[in-house]
Structure formats: C-alpha cells, structure tokens
Amino acid sequence: MGAHRRAAVVATTVKDLPCWRLVSEHGEALVARQGAQVLYYAPTGQPPVVWLSDQAEFRKGSSLRGGIPVCWPWFGQFARNPEAVRAMLAPGADAPAHGFARALDWRDGGPRVDGDAACLRLHLDLPAGHGGWHHAAAVTLDIRLDDTLTLTLSTRNLGPERLVLSQALHTYFAVSDARDVAVEGLDGAAYVDTLMDWTPQVQDGPLSIRGETDRIYTGLSAPMQIRDPGWRRTITIEAAGSRSAVVWNPWVDKSLRLSQFRPDSWRDMLCIETARVWDDVLELAPGAAADMSVTMRAESWGA
Numbered sequence: 041m042g043a044h045r046r047a048a049v050v051a052t053t054v055k056d057l058p059c060w061r062l063v064s065e066h067g068e069a070l071v072a073r074q075g076a077q078v079l080y081y082a083p084t085g086q087p088p089v090v091w092l093s094d095q096a097e098f099r100k101g102s103s104l105r106g107g108i109p110v111c112w113p114w115f116g117q118f119a120r121n122p123e124a125v126r127a128m129l130a131p132g133a134d135a136p137a138h139g140f141a142r143a144l145d146w147r148d149g150g151p152r153v154d155g156d157a158a159c160l161r162l163h164l165d166l167p168a169g170h171g172g173w174h175h176a177a178a179v180t181l182d183i184r185l186d187d188t189l190t191l192t193l194s195t196r197n198l199g200p201e202r203l204v205l206s207q208a209l210h211t212y213f214a215v216s217d218a219r220d221v222a223v224e225g226l227d228g229a230a231y232v233d234t235l236m237d238w239t240p241q242v243q244d245g246p247l248s249i250r251g252e253t254d255r256i257y258t259g260l261s262a263p264m265q266i267r268d269p270g271w272r273r274t275i276t277i278e279a280a281g282s283r284s285a286v287v288w289n290p291w292v293d294k295s296l297r298l299s300q301f302r303p304d305s306w307r308d309m310l311c312i313e314t315a316r317v318w319d320d321v322l323e324l325a326p327g328a329a330a331d332m333s334v335t336m337r338a339e340s341w342g343a
C-alpha cells in the first residue's frame with residue numbers, strides 16, 4: 041500500500057523520452073524532460089487528476105496530448121496575441137501554437153525529496169533566445185508533489201530590453217464525463233469567447249460544458265473548482281501570479297481534428313489553464329523575474 045511510501049524521484053525513459061516518476065505517500069506523477077511537461081498525476085487511491093491521452097506519442101520534438109504542456113513565450117495562436125507580445129518575435133519567424141518551450145528539452149536542475157514531498161526543478165536556458173525570438177531569458181519550472189501538486193513557472197529577463205510574453209500551464213484535468221461536471225469560482229467573471237468571434241461576455245453561475253468551449257477568463261482572483269459527481273470529488277485549482285485562465289473542451293467535431301486524441305476523448309478531459317494572456321500578459325523589465333503557479337488538490341466526497 042502507498043500509505044507510508046517514502047517520497048522519491050526516479051529517472052526513467054518512456055519510449056523516446058527521458059522522464060521522472062515522482063512518488064510520495066500522497067500520489068504519483070510522471071514528468072518528461074521535453075517541455076518540462078507533467079504527463080500524469082494521480083493522488084493515492086483516486087482516479088487521475090491530470091489526464092494523458094492513451095494516444096499520446098512519446099516522440100522527440102512534439103508535445104504530448106494531455107498532461108500539463110508549458111505554453112511559453114506565447115499562448116495559443118501567435119497572431120491572436122497582443123501587439124507587445126508579437127513584437128518580441130522577428131517578422132516571418134516560425135511561430136508554433138503555444139510557443140516553442142513545450143517541444144524543447146529542459147535541463148535537469150535536480151530532483152529532491154523535501155520531507156514527504158517529491159520535487160523536481162527543470163530549467164530552460166535561453167542566453168540568446170530561440171529561433172526568431174531574440175531575447176535572453178532563464179525559465180524554471182518547479183514541480184512539487186505532496187498532498188497537492190504544485191507547479192511554479194518562473195521567468196527572468198536576462199536581456200537589456202523589456203520582455204513581454206503570454207504563457208500558460210495548460211492542464212488537462214481528468215473528469216468522469218465533461219458533460220456532468222460544474223466549474224465553480226467563475227461567477228461574474230469577464231471572459232472572451234474565442235468561438236463567438238472573441239466577443240466579451242460575463243459568466244453567470246457555474247460553468248457547464250454543453251458544446252465546444254474555448255474561453256479566456258480575465259480578472260480572476262479566487263480559486264476555481266471542478267465538481268465531479270461521477271467520481272464524487274472536487275478538484276480545487278489555486279493560481280498565484282495569474283489573473284487569467286483558459287477553459288477548453290473540443291467537444292465532438294474538433295476532437296476529430298486533434299492529434300493524439302480519440303474521437304470521444306473530449307468526455308474524459310477538461311482543460312483549465314492557469315495563464316497570463318489577453319489583458320494579463322507578463323511584462324518584465326531588464327533583470328526582473330516573475331512567478332506564476334498553480335496548486336491542484338483533489339478531495340473525495342466520501343461514501
């Protein structure tokens with residue numbers, strides 16, 4: 041039984057990708073060096089909290105479908121970013137969706153056990169930027185597994201000019217059925233509906249998934265919750281250093297166009313992405329650094 045399992049971080053390889061398995065008495069997580077992507081997280085005795093597609097391809101150079109891709113230094117379609125973010129990239133340069141960090145190998149900054157927590161730090165060193173993004177920056181992702189899973193993404197501007205970027209910890213949450221869950225903590229929040237021509241809207245009550253959903257919520261300050269009656273549990277999502285979040289479910293038609301995704305996998309997942317996007321992009325003066333973090337905690341409702 042995992043009840044008194046000592047915390048540990050174990051290096052492993054899954055198909056083409058070097059990974060680490062984080063274990064503790066509270067749960068288990070799998071993290072890939074590529075993209076510093078958390079691939080999976082399950083608390084002891086519970087269904088997964090972080091979902092990974094069973095079609096995920098452990099291939100070098102492309103992000104896996106599921107887990108927690110790190111979107112950096114821009115989120116989503118580059119052309120949809122504010123002008124100040126777009127100005128960071130040379131005209132005509134390759135601009136992959138969700139930025140380049142999710143497909144690069146990060147440097148191992150040391151696995152560590154801290155009491156009952158299993159911890160891993162990964163670095164992305166960009167002394168001269170990457171591709172057409174000519175900016176020096178140091179990026180760190182700290183992953184801590186104890187009775188919660190916490191990710192902290194830190195960016196330091198090492199260059200002589202102001203840095204402006206958008207970013208997200210793009211968490212695919214596992215749910216019993218996306219149609220049955222309620223997302224709480226958004227009531228009254230402003231959002232942009234990217235499927236309704238990016239028009240501004242205001243959330244009324246909890247969010248239920250009733251079709252393809254792709255929204256950017258802004259001005260957030262309270263934790264969000266996924267209430268899941270099928271698995272009789274609540275996942276609490278607490279963000280810091282972020283006031284925006286993206287909620288995404290591809291539903292039926294878009295699922296058919298997604299890579300590494302079964303046609304009906306939209307029922308099994310719901311992305312709630314801790315972000316700095318839209319009117320919440322990150323601006324860093326030369327030498328400055330900023331953290332954005334997310335903590336996820338799953339609580340069963342009991343018998």
Ligand SMILES: O=P(O)(O)OC[C@H]1O[C@@H](O)[C@H](O)[C@@H](O)[C@@H]1O
Nearest residue numbers: 116137138210254255286288313
């Ligand atoms: O397929 P990708 O590049 O991983 O993106 C998945 C989704 O990521 C979400 O964050 C976006 O809001 C969606 O529009 C997008 O489809």
